[in-house]
Amino acid sequence: MRKSKNGRIYTDNMKLAAYLLAKKARFLKIVPSDIKKNIKVFVFEATDMARIERAKFLNGCARVEPNLFMERYRDLRSLIRAEKFAQEAVKGEAR
Numbered sequence: 213m214r215k216s217k218n219g220r221i222y223t224d225n226m227k228l229a230a231y232l233l234a235k236k237a238r239f240l241k242i243v244p245s246d247i248k249k250n251i252k253v254f255v256f257e258a259t260d261m262a263r264i265e266r267a268k269f270l271n272g273c274a275r276v277e278p279n280l281f282m283e284r285y286r287d288l289r290s291l292i293r294a295e296k297f298a299q300e301a302v303k304g305e306a307r
Contacts, residue, residue, distance in 0.1 A: 221256040221266060226288055229254035231269050233284040234276045237262040242295060252292055 221237075223229055224245060233239060238257040245251040256262055268274045 219258050221258045221262055222253050223256075223266075224251055224253050226254070226285065228266065228269050229256075229288055230281055230285040231274055231276060232256055232262060232265060233287065234280045235261070235265045237265060242291060254288070 220240065221232075222243075223232075229239075238259065240255040240257060243253045243255060245253045265274070
């Protein structure tokens with residue numbers, strides 16, 4: 213996980229990203245970090261609430277409804293898949 217900078221929180225931890233989404237942190241975008249390893253970085257707006265919730269998660273004090281957490285986790289997975297299909301479509305058009 214990278215440190216917060218430019219008013220943003222960067223994380224490659226999908227569970228942390230799902231937790232922040234469940235806590236209503238503002239999601240900005242997904243950035244590819246390492247194309248060979250297929251690692252994605254999730255970018256959130258670094259509000260005070262998001263920083264506090266990130267600290268709670270990293271300290272093991274995070275609490276969220278399990279169904280809501282899994283729903284947000286599935287949302288992130290579908291966003292990654294949609295991004296992958298969009299990239300493949302662009303590559304197919306370029307040929």
